[in-house]
Amino acid sequence: DVKVTQSSRYLVKRTGEKVFLECVQDMDHENMFWYRQDPGLGLRLIYFSYDVKMKEKGDIPEGYSVSREKKERFSLILESASTNQTSMYLCASSLPISGGQETQYFGPGTRLLVL
Amino acid sequence: GQNIDQPTEMTATEGAIVQINCTYQTSGFNGLFWYQQHAGEAPTFLSYNVLDGLEEKGRFSSFLSRSKGYSYLLLKELQMKDSASYLCAVRGPGNTPLVFGKGTRLSVIA
Numbered sequence: 001d002v003k004v005t006q007s008s009r010y011l012v013k014r015t016g017e018k019v020f021l022e023c024v025q026d027m028d029h030e031n032m033f034w035y036r037q038d039p040g041l042g043l044r045l046i047y048f049s050y051d052v053k054m055k056e057k058g059d060i061p062e063g064y065s066v067s068r069e070k071k072e073r074f075s076l077i078l079e080s081a082s083t084n085q086t087s088m089y090l091c092a093s094s095l096p097i098s099g100g101q102e103t104q105y106f107g108p109g110t111r112l113l114v115l
Numbered sequence: 116g117q118n119i120d121q122p123t124e125m126t127a128t129e130g131a132i133v134q135i136n137c138t139y140q141t142s143g144f145n146g147l148f149w150y151q152q153h154a155g156e157a158p159t160f161l162s163y164n165v166l167d168g169l170e171e172k173g174r175f176s177s178f179l180s181r182s183k184g185y186s187y188l189l190l191k192e193l194q195m196k197d198s199a200s201y202l203c204a205v206r207g208p209g210n211t212p213l214v215f216g217k218g219t220r221l222s223v224i225a
Contacts, residue, residue, distance in 0.1 A: 004157075033212060042217035043158075043202065050210070058212070090157060101146060101165070102206065104213060106157035 003027070004107035006091055012113045019078040021110050023091030031094045032074035033104065034058075034066065036087040043090065049074055050096065081114045088112075117141040119216035121203050126222045127193055135188045135201050135219045143208025149177050149188045150202040152218065158202055162188070190221075198223045 007022035023032065033048040035058075045058030047066040055066050063085060067075040074093075078085055088111050092104040118140045127133040139147070146165040150158035164170055164179035164186060176189040190197055200218040207214060 040217070043215040045212055048212050096210070101163045103148070103160050103163065105160070108157050109155075 004091060004093055004105050006089075006107040006110050008110050009108060010111050010113075012115065013078075013081050014115055015082060017078075017081050017114075019081050019112070019114075021076040021078075021089055021091075021112070023074045023076070023093075023107055024072055025093040025105070025107075026072065027093065027095070027105075028071065029093035029095050029105075030071070031096055031102070031104075032068065033092040033094075034064075034074065034076045035090045035092065036060070036085075037090055037109075038087050046076065081112075083114050086112060086114045117205060117207055117214040119203055119205055119214060121201075121216045121219045123217070124220045124222070126224060127190075129193055129195060129223055129225050131193050132189065132191050133193060133221065135190075135203075135221065137186045137188075137203030137216060139184050139186070139203070139205045139216075141184070141205055141207050141214075144181060145206040145208065147177075147179055147186050148204040148206070148213065149186075150204065150215075152200045152202060154199070161201075193223050195223050195225070197221065 004025045034046045035043045049068045065077045090109045091107040094104045121137045149161040152158040162177040169178045174191045202218045203216040204213040
């Protein structure tokens with residue numbers, strides 16, 4: 001079974017703090033993704049990575065950065081947390097299958113509250 | 116670009132059948148996924164369609180018409196535990212990431 005883990009289920013931070021969200025997968029997947037999920041807006045892609053040290057911007061990268069130093073780990077960084085970054089953050093991974101069923105597997109999510 | 120539409124909410128009765136529709140517009144197409152997400156939990160994979168037609172998996176079936184840009188998820192013999200959000204997601208051209216719809220929240224009532 002694919003396992004994707006995230007460092008925290010719940011996190012409370014103050015405005016202006018630097019926040020690190022960690023994601024680890026144990027299935028040797030090349031592809032990893034960070035989403036945020038908000039009521040009425042669905043899942044929105046922040047950043048993704050198709051290889052170590054590689055990163056691509058998703059639909060809403062502003063205010064975020066990422067790091068992928070090892071294949072199994074993909075970190076999301078909020079450089080200076082703001083209240084509008086209060087959200088559920090979901091990490092996912094997948095094995096690349098060009099033109100085929102590339103299923104994404106999700107971690108349990110981190111519910112972040114920025115005060 | 117890609118655009119995915121699905122109803123925001125649906126309600127159905129235990130034991131009944133419900134159909135959740137998804138329409139999409141995309142410049143290229145490499146498959147459509149359905150995910151289930153219970154409140155407070157992560158999405159989990161339900162089904163994948165890349166060719167036209169119906170894929171059946173137990174109580175759940177998924178249908179795709181590529182020419183119409185249309186899919187539906189059919190849930191039979193509804194159970195209370197089927198109360199969840201159902202997310203439609205489309206894989207576009209090349210190696211682009213999945214694009215998710217906003218999800219349909221299904222409530223199953225007694």
